[in-house]
Amino acid sequence: DAGVIQSPRHEVTEMGQEVTLRCKPISGHDYLFWYRQTMMRGLELLIYFNNNVPIDDSGMPEDRFSAKMPNASFSTLKIQPSEPRDSAVYFCASSLSASGSYEQYFGPGTRLTVT
């Protein structure tokens, strides 16, 4: 399996622009997680989905952030408008509930820089 795929790997944008981050989970996995990692705040869970349905979005920092999962093989995290404080590495992870072990598999991340 190719693992969790994220695109783009790097994104540089100007303040006020819309940013869309993409994630393809491991085939067959039914949970998908979006995290944000910064030096100041560490690793934060933003939102997670089960069978394409958002379960908990309490970690989404503001209304400027939104996430969708239109099907089992694709999810997006959108920031509109972007701000410099959104600069971070964003990770997507997936897991399989049927495995019974709850381990999550992480993608390589998208490094976002907002200038």
Place this chain on the structure above:
Amino acid sequence: AQSVTQLGSHVSVSEGALVLLRCNYSSSVPPYLFWYVQYPNQGLQLLLKYTSAATLVKGINGFEAEFKKSETSFHLTKPSAHMSDAAEYFCAVTFSTGGGNKLTFGTGTQLKVEL
């Protein structure tokens, strides 16, 4: 609420020395515990996991961890550090009942290996 505490945000050892990274969890139900490693500019990779079987768990790259219920600990060890072990290490917890597939991560421990 579930939580993990990693003691020491930075640990430095000499090459060949014992590595000990500490993790304590808070739980009122049996936990599932994980150690992840993050190399620079990469996503998190699973090192090992405890899922209520053997209390001594062996993982990749010579690492192991022991689940001690009486101490609510899950410390990570490696007998002899190698330069390639330099990375950030995260402890994480979830629960078999009600935890879903959501993991709660610690704040991470940066391991430095010196010659």
